[in-house]
Amino acid sequence: xxxxxxxxxxxxxxxxxxxxxxxxxxxxxxxxxxxxxxxxxxxxxxxxxxxxxxxxxxxxxxxxxxxxxxxxxxxxxxxxxxxxxxxxxxxxxxxxxxxxxxxxxxxxxxxxxxxxxxxxxxxxxxxxxxxxxxxxxxxxxxxxxxxxxxxxxxxxxxxxxxxxxxxxxxxxxxxxxxxxxxxxxxxxxxxxxxxxxxxxxxxxxxxxxxxxxxxxxxxxxxxxxxxxxxxxxxxxxxxxxxxxxxxxxxxxxxxxxxxxxxxxxxxxxxxxxxxxxxxxxxxxxxxxxxxxxxxxxxxxxxxxxxxxxxxxxxxxxxxxxxxxxxxxxxxxxxxxxxxxxxxxxx
Amino acid sequence: xxxxxxxxxxxxxxxxxxxxxxxxxxxxxxxxxxxxxxxxxxxxxxxxxxxxxxxxxxxxxxxxxxxxxxxxxxxxxxxxxxxxxxxxxxxxxxxxxxxxxxxxxxxxxxxxxxxxxxxxxxxxxxxxxxxxxxxxxxxxxxxxxxxxxxxxxxxxxxxxxxxxxxxxxxxxxxxxxxxxxxxxxxxxxxxxxxxxxxxxxxxxxxxxxxxxxxxxxxxxxxxxxxxxxxxxxxxxxxxxxxxxxxxxxxxxxxxxxxxxxxxxxxxxxxxxxxxxxxxxx
Numbered sequence: 001x002x003x004x005x006x007x008x009x010x011x012x013x014x015x016x017x018x019x020x021x022x023x024x025x026x027x028x029x030x031x032x033x034x035x036x037x038x039x040x041x042x043x044x045x046x047x048x049x050x051x052x053x054x055x056x057x058x059x060x061x062x063x064x065x066x067x068x069x070x071x072x073x074x075x076x077x078x079x080x081x082x083x084x085x086x087x088x089x090x091x092x093x094x095x096x097x098x099x100x101x102x103x104x105x106x107x108x109x110x111x112x113x114x115x116x117x118x119x120x121x122x123x124x125x126x127x128x129x130x131x132x133x134x135x136x137x138x139x140x141x142x143x144x145x146x147x148x149x150x151x152x153x154x155x156x157x158x159x160x161x162x163x164x165x166x167x168x169x170x171x172x173x174x175x176x177x178x179x180x181x182x183x184x185x186x187x188x189x190x191x192x193x194x195x196x197x198x199x200x201x202x203x204x205x206x207x208x209x210x211x212x213x214x215x216x217x218x219x220x221x222x223x224x225x226x227x228x229x230x231x232x233x234x235x236x237x238x239x240x241x242x243x244x245x246x247x248x249x250x251x252x253x254x255x256x257x258x259x260x261x262x263x264x265x266x267x268x269x270x271x272x273x274x275x276x277x278x279x280x281x282x283x284x285x286x287x288x289x290x291x292x293x294x295x296x297x298x299x300x301x302x303x304x305x306x307x308x309x310x311x312x313x314x315x316x317x318x319x320x321x322x323x324x325x326x327x328x329x330x331x332x333x334x335x336x337x338x339x340x341x342x343x344x345x346x
Numbered sequence: 347x348x349x350x351x352x353x354x355x356x357x358x359x360x361x362x363x364x365x366x367x368x369x370x371x372x373x374x375x376x377x378x379x380x381x382x383x384x385x386x387x388x389x390x391x392x393x394x395x396x397x398x399x400x401x402x403x404x405x406x407x408x409x410x411x412x413x414x415x416x417x418x419x420x421x422x423x424x425x426x427x428x429x430x431x432x433x434x435x436x437x438x439x440x441x442x443x444x445x446x447x448x449x450x451x452x453x454x455x456x457x458x459x460x461x462x463x464x465x466x467x468x469x470x471x472x473x474x475x476x477x478x479x480x481x482x483x484x485x486x487x488x489x490x491x492x493x494x495x496x497x498x499x500x501x502x503x504x505x506x507x508x509x510x511x512x513x514x515x516x517x518x519x520x521x522x523x524x525x526x527x528x529x530x531x532x533x534x535x536x537x538x539x540x541x542x543x544x545x546x547x548x549x550x551x552x553x554x555x556x557x558x559x560x561x562x563x564x565x566x567x568x569x570x571x572x573x574x575x576x577x578x579x580x581x582x583x584x585x586x587x588x589x590x591x592x593x594x595x596x597x598x599x600x601x602x603x604x605x606x607x608x609x610x611x612x613x614x615x616x617x618x619x620x621x622x623x624x625x626x627x
Contacts, residue, residue, distance in 0.1 A: 089625050
């Protein structure tokens with residue numbers, strides 16, 4: 001059992017606050033992805049869990065044990081680093097065995113575990129090589145094997161795929177997911193790549209400016225962003241936002257269209273819809289087509305709506321010309337509303 | 347101008363410099379060492395080796411290097427680790443440690459002479475504390491051991507910093523991630539030093555040790571200041587043959603011997619501390 005609990009963790013570097021009062025609980029065997037743009041504090045949070053950084057305040061619990069005062073080696077964790085940190089002076093075998101040797105395991109057990117994890121990561125033929133003789137992808141595999149060989153309760157991964165080329169990343173992503181699910185460890189995985197996050201995570205914690213904005217399942221984060229930032233960060237192209245003004249109680253005017261919405265004592269709201277959740281029809285948001293990008297399975301249409309940019313993913317059969325006036329009908333169950341002051345979802 | 351000639355033209359000044367100031371004098375010395383009155387002979391080496399002082403000279407020089415260099419290496423590693431770990435005042439610490447480097451070796455010898463001399467600081471301190479009744483002759487001809495210790499101390503004080511500077515630079519080249527990985531995978535600070543720092547520092551260790559060993563075989567001014575002729579060393583004997591005994595051929599032979607020992611140790615350390623190409627950072 002290795003549940004991770006982060007309680008009120010804050011981190012300040014001089015005058016700069018990297019993390020504000022972060023609370024997050026990761027259940028046993030859960031795959032949690034910390035997602036955010038660079039500088040959002042996701043790596044700092046991971047390093048605090050690892051023990052490579054000390055929190056300015058707050059507590060970190062792993063498996064029911066408070067660990068924030070313990071050095072990394074006493075936390076029962078293993079880690080995969082962004083640049084792999086495969087030791088150049090040791091062979092692949094000794095790299096994978098490093099942690100086991102530190103634990104003073106008997107040679108037989110070391111060999112068993114190294115061979116098992118090397119096989120798992122398909123690097124058994126590389127065991128005698130040095131890091132300098134490996135490709136980036138192979139180094140990555142060594143780094144993961146080294147972490148798995150520890151048979152840890154918790155594996156921490158800091159952007160492990162970011163240095164690989166696109167094709168290899170795709171391959172490793174699927175492989176990692178399988179291997180980690182089989183190893184039954186609790187995983188925290190840091191990335192700035194939303195596709196990676198969506199495909200790997202049980203839950204995604206979206207971070208922004210040192211705070212966790214939303215922690216939920218990938219579909220939930222995508223469908224029901226808790227804040228405007230989440231909607232604009234996740235999804236490619238991201239969510240569309242249009243200002244809405246009150247028409248009557250419980251009904252709002254959005255780009256020439258009147259829609260039922262929340263009954264609130266406010267004059268302005270923000271209407272939001274995903275690009276794929278609109279259909280071109282007779283009734284809808286008034287849009288002028290600016291750019292058309294046929295992408296094969298569908299066509300990405302960039303329009304002007306209420307003076308703002310609006311992207312719609314439409315059927316590739318639709319015959320649309322630049323300059324056309326379109327009516328884009330939002331799917332009613334996919335419409336989201338945001339408070340323009342707090343930027344939170346309503 | 348032809349593009350092909352340009353690189354050679356640019357190399358010319360440095361090459362000429364080397365030929366005129368290093369290779370040519372070296373050839374002259376080598377020639378003098380193996381000739382006497384124009385005829386080829388190995389007599390110069392025989393004369394040098396046959397001198398009654400020669401065994402002591404070689405022994406003192408090797409012993410001095412064997413004792414001073416390991417102590418310096420240990421201290422330099424310690425100092426470099428401390429300096430590398432400092433977050434503030436790093437350059438200040440580096441400068442303070444490096445001050446003795448700015449002092450010439452003769453001056454360094456004289457400073458330590460001022461300490462160990464019969465009327466020096468150490469005697470003054472000891473007698474004012476009442477430990478001794480009258481000044482002690484630390485550096486007399488009967489006390490070879492104290493002379494040796496004084497020379498070793500002066501050398502350690504004077505030349506440890508050069509190793510430290512090289513090692514600090516080397517430690518700066520080791521990516522921080524390796525330490526973090528080692529830390530996460532269970533290495534204690536000492537284990538990190540032994541299993542990460544030392545192996546990854548090998549190229550710098552090689553440079554530092556070779557440099558220091560060569561300098562140790564050339565020790566001269568510090569010994570001259572503290573021991574006079576009571577602690578004969580190779581370089582001192584070379585000087586003696588040249589200027590006191592006025593025999594440039596034997597002096598040349600002696601200089602060649604120092605060169606041979608230096609080259610021998612250089613090759614030894616190049617081999618022992620070699621980093622295989624595939625295992626480099």
